[in-house]
Amino acid sequence: MVSDIAVGALAGAAATALLQRLLAGPLSRQRHSRIPQKVKRVTSPNPDWKPGDNVGHPFENNARLQIEPHEGASTMYPFIISSVIPRPIGFVCSLSKEGARNLSPYSYFNVMSHDPPYICIGGCATSGRPSKMKDTQQNLMETKEFTINLISEWFVEAAHHTCGNYDRGVDEVELSGLTPVPSVKVKPPRIDESAVQFECILRDTYDVKNEKGDVTCTILIGEVILVHVLEAVTARTAHNHVIVDLDKYAPVSRMGGDSYARLTEYYDIPRPGKEWQDRSAAVVKA
Template sequence: MIALDPAKVDKPSMYAFFMSAVVPRPVAFVSSVGSTTGVNLSPYSYFNIMGHNPPTLTIGMCRSTSRGGGKKDSQLNIEETGEFVVNIISEWCIEAAHHSCGEFDRGVNEMELAGLTPVDSTIVRAPRVGEAAVALECKLRGTHDVDDSSGKPSGTIMIAEVVMIHVAEAVTGRTPTGKLIVDPVLLAPVSRLGGLTYGKTLELYDLGKPDKNGVYKSKK
């Protein structure tokens, strides 16, 4: 095993390592609007759902090296309005959505640039992506700034509550007890692996759940 002490590894190397080691990561394609600027869309893979009661998700937004350490447009927008949408993008539109990761100037509408369709959200001002089979309208509930070793802010963890869910019926299924779920085969989700590598999620298998005696009773 190679032992790496994060305190002794340079930042670009740390970035490359974590991009490729903590995988696969879901990707939040975040749509937001500023108080005076238009629609913004960008991918964020420092992302996951943290709980369901209430549905809470977090996104890690790093400071932009190409903008002298300033906040990214998505963060500026979300801090101004307290709202955004997480769009879950499937294989059928990943190339288009990926285009939104360019370091475009603030105010450039990346949803339009990517050829994706803005659809009005129900609660928040930011539109959702019409091609996304799952879209989560979010309200910001908190932020946690992270400083680097020199004490300079290097990123912010955005903590948000999902206040409205949109899901295309065509990708849904039901549990044996009738609960609505998303069928992974129909959703065709993509994940981020290292660098700019994405992964498809094709080979599925179920594992049972051991009870307190370690006995597996069912596979669901």
């Protein structure tokens, strides 16, 4: 009887250990992830606006400061990153020519076309390296291949953790605990937590120079050669084209300082048709 209880207890412990082992795999990530909340559709800020209405701005004081960009990076940096908002974030995974893996967020980032999709990343020069290049830029220039992993709220803290000024060769995928998955057409992996992943090839670079002639940033221009999208965040248009469903995606945008922002509301403003190009006709129509 006693030994039956002992065997039962042992079997129970083994089952618990097995369950814990299973939970330590992909399922354990889900414990921290919540299904994103619905993004609310609202009316646009001035729904009664008509062509020709003068809206002005809401402030009494109309005085303006003028800032010369060449006053220096320290002046422009906080201004640019706090005014050009919200910015999407390209979470770039790359390999050095020796094969060392790297992962970092870049918010000087956007898509510039769709046929085919081209993206740009601004790699700012760093004084911390003899080459003055951040690892991402050096890797892209060395190997030409990278992945962009768009960031959703469920892994934003882990993604942010990769931005530390870590030594070259530090693997931020491993450091953050994010999950690498093999890509199909390029060597750098994709990040499994990301709902939208692009496999990319570096097509061109453009060096931005300051007044002294120093390269202060390099614009890295890449072509997206394969897209992966988690089916769970997709929807279909009336023409059956795949799009991303806002209610599932929980996109993250970058603001000034250390701030990020969440998308909670959106509104539609239909594109004006040709009939609106003549203001007088448009006023009559309205």
